[in-house]
Amino acid sequence: NAGVTQTPKFQVLKTGQSMTLQCAQDMNHEYMSWYRQDPGMGLRLIHYSVGAGITDQGEVPNGYNVSRSTTEDFPLRLLSAAPSQTSVYFCASRLAGTTDTQYFGPGTRLTVL
């Protein structure tokens, strides 16, 4: 099993550009989520999905879109990147239970100039 995979590992964008961070898991987990990690802030939830076709907002959803067309994939879209979105982004997945152990991808380090 590859677990949770994320691409790209690093990305530099200019303000106003758009891009999609990819996330995939091969553990047949129903629940997937995106977090951002900023210095001194811990991890904050951006969006999550409890199954294909179902998504919802987390703590810091502004500026990000998500969709979940398959169980395996959960891409995160930045429609118009801003310097405030410079961060490390982690995708995570877990079984359907709300308190099951969550497993994280390796992260994507995004810089917006």
Place this chain on the structure above:
Amino acid sequence: AQKVTQAQTEISVVEKEDVTLDCVYETRDTTYYLFWYKQPPSGELVFLIRRNSFDEQNEISGRYSWNFQKSTSSFNFTITASQVVDSAVYFCALGEAGSYQLTFGKGTKLSVIP
């Protein structure tokens, strides 16, 4: 609202010393789960332990041990005989039954000096 506090921002110890990382949580739920994750310098997040609110037994895994005390809302993590490879940022997290959000503390950076 749920909250996790890791009051120690950074800790430095000399190799072979014991070190305890503190975690205090707030929740109104009676059913909840607590987690510890390790983030080494390479950046990935590694799951260490999951503990539910009904199980206050302490857990030991090799040099790692966890002390869960509901009376003080704490879930502290002790590393015995620390090693350089233990150098990392450690996160404590709280998940409430019925909530999809996992709330993280801000992390404690542990540096083990040879």
